[in-house]
Amino acid sequence: MIEQPDNAGSRPRIARLYRLQWEEAQQAHVLLFPEGMIKLNGSAGEILRRCNGERPMAVIVAELEVTFATTGLTADVESFLTAATEKGWVEWSSP
Amino acid sequence: MEQSLNTEQPIINVITPPLWLVAELTYSCPLHCPFCSNPLDFAGEKAELSTTEWIRVLQEARALGAVQLGFSGGEPLMRKDLELLVAEGHRLGYYTNLITSGAGLNEVRIRALKDAGLDHIQLSFQDSTREMNDFLSSARTFDLKRRVAQLIKSHDFPMVMNCVIHRLNIDHADRIIDLAAEIGAEYLELANTQYYGWALRNRDHLIPSRDQLRRAEATVAAKRAALGTRLKILFVVPDYFEGRPKRCMNGWATTILCVNPAGTALPCQAARMLPDMSFPSVRAVSVRDIWYESEAFKRFRGESWMPALCRQCPERGVDYGGCRCQAYLLTGNVNATDPVCDKSPDHGIVLAAIEAGERAPLKPLLFRSPENSRMIMGGLATLE
Numbered sequence A: 001m002i003e004q005p006d007n008a009g010s011r012p013r014i015a016r017l018y019r020l021q022w023e024e025a026q027q028a029h030v031l032l033f034p035e036g037m038i039k040l041n042g043s044a045g046e047i048l049r050r051c052n053g054e055r056p057m058a059v060i061v062a063e064l065e066v067t068f069a070t071t072g073l074t075a076d077v078e079s080f081l082t083a084a085t086e087k088g089w090v091e092w093s094s095p
Numbered sequence B: 001m002e003q004s005l006n007t008e009q010p011i012i013n014v015i016t017p018p019l020w021l022v023a024e025l026t027y028s029c030p031l032h033c034p035f036c037s038n039p040l041d042f043a044g045e046k047a048e049l050s051t052t053e054w055i056r057v058l059q060e061a062r063a064l065g066a067v068q069l070g071f072s073g074g075e076p077l078m079r080k081d082l083e084l085l086v087a088e089g090h091r092l093g094y095y096t097n098l099i100t101s102g103a104g105l106n107e108v109r110i111r112a113l114k115d116a117g118l119d120h121i122q123l124s125f126q127d128s129t130r131e132m133n134d135f136l137s138s139a140r141t142f143d144l145k146r147r148v149a150q151l152i153k154s155h156d157f158p159m160v161m162n163c164v165i166h167r168l169n170i171d172h173a174d175r176i177i178d179l180a181a182e183i184g185a186e187y188l189e190l191a192n193t194q195y196y197g198w199a200l201r202n203r204d205h206l207i208p209s210r211d212q213l214r215r216a217e218a219t220v221a222a223k224r225a226a227l228g229t230r231l232k233i234l235f236v237v238p239d240y241f242e243g244r245p246k247r248c249m250n251g252w253a254t255t256i257l258c259v260n261p262a263g264t265a266l267p268c269q270a271a272r273m274l275p276d277m278s279f280p281s282v283r284a285v286s287v288r289d290i291w292y293e294s295e296a297f298k299r300f301r302g303e304s305w306m307p308a309l310c311r312q313c314p315e316r317g318v319d320y321g322g323c324r325c326q327a328y329l330l331t332g333n334v335n336a337t338d339p340v341c342d343k344s345p346d347h348g349i350v351l352a353a354i355e356a357g358e359r360a361p362l363k364p365l366l367f368r369s370p371e372n373s374r375m376i377m378g379g380l381a382t383l384e
């Protein structure tokens, strides 16, 4: 079963089959997995690089709002992480 | 060995850096698969690159932007320096893939590969039963592969199980899928045979019938529904049956750089036999110059080389006119539209091959071996 971000304390992390890294040549974060690669756009990269299994989603949102000097990112981050969870990129640990 | 690619990349007209380095470390292999994509004349290949030469290739390709690194062959475990090369690849920041038949993988080596930073292992099976697997590899490898699968799991590597699919095993698709689930693979590639090298020589034995394909597609759909996210199954209908070519290698020299055991740099593993091409050697030319400057790599980039049929076709940005190797092998003209395209004037060749596959083959199945390779090079391959 895929755990969903159903609880504010759950902490997302990059799933076991994936590796996230910054690629200088592509000027982008990429997700690497067996025999494949996904090039991420800027905001996807910024969200995923904070998914280290230690920060709850609320903390990630707060960090992003500081970095981009904005507010109200909760819904965007949540919908991205839901999609990323469905794709299998992200797993969740309970608090 | 079979390879697959899963990159998302837009079509653009500037030269993009290579993202994938396929390091074919050796043509040596204890198996003898009759669908092997290695060249028929592999036994005549020059001396293998040394460890130092490979390390330089890894460094130069990484500097250009390559990030996926596949160790392939032949059987890459036949190289004693595999662990060293994996460690260097890992240090450089590649995602490292080992593409293996399992032969030569034991507790000591898998531990060393883990320590070296290997990211993933693709293990091939030839079929779902000992009898068929061992017949198709012409070696007793089924039990060994099962043991290797356990080793891969116990060392916590992501595992792709690969099975090349053809007429002799396609009806076992359900059991092959069960085997993949049982050994705990995360992905299963049911890789339809691509007709190069040994596979082309054996095509009449290997090409499935339309009925077989339809049944296999239904089986895969049912199994996908039953297994859900537990096992991801990749199954692509072979281009012979689709009326459109595949976008070969994501476009000639756009994404993938192959280096063969002797150091010849190729935009695709099959390309070495193309006529009037001089593929550069990493022994003489830097990877940067090979990728950006060599005539061979420029030759089929973009659209200017295309025959009029493709140049005027709205689908040219989808398939780039298809595979150059397939065009040459089937029509004798390397610049032709890939004849698997049903717009090609040569499409009859492909239809005839499908028809021939419905009948009993005339020639015996020819297994991949150094002896058979030398026999073919000597022009003695008239087993008709």
Ligand code: SF4
Pocket (backbone or CB within 6 Å): B001, B002, B029, B030, B031, B032, B033, B035, B036, B037, B038, B073, B074, B075, B101, B124, B368
């Ligand atoms: S003989 Fe079989 S295992 Fe060996 S390289 Fe060819 S396909 Fe792979």
Ligand code: SF4
Pocket (backbone or CB within 6 Å): B244, B245, B309, B310, B311, B313, B314, B315, B316, B317, B319, B320, B321, B322, B337, B338, B341, B342, B343, B344
């Ligand atoms: S004519 Fe050429 S470009 Fe058009 S679909 Fe066929 S192979 Fe592709």
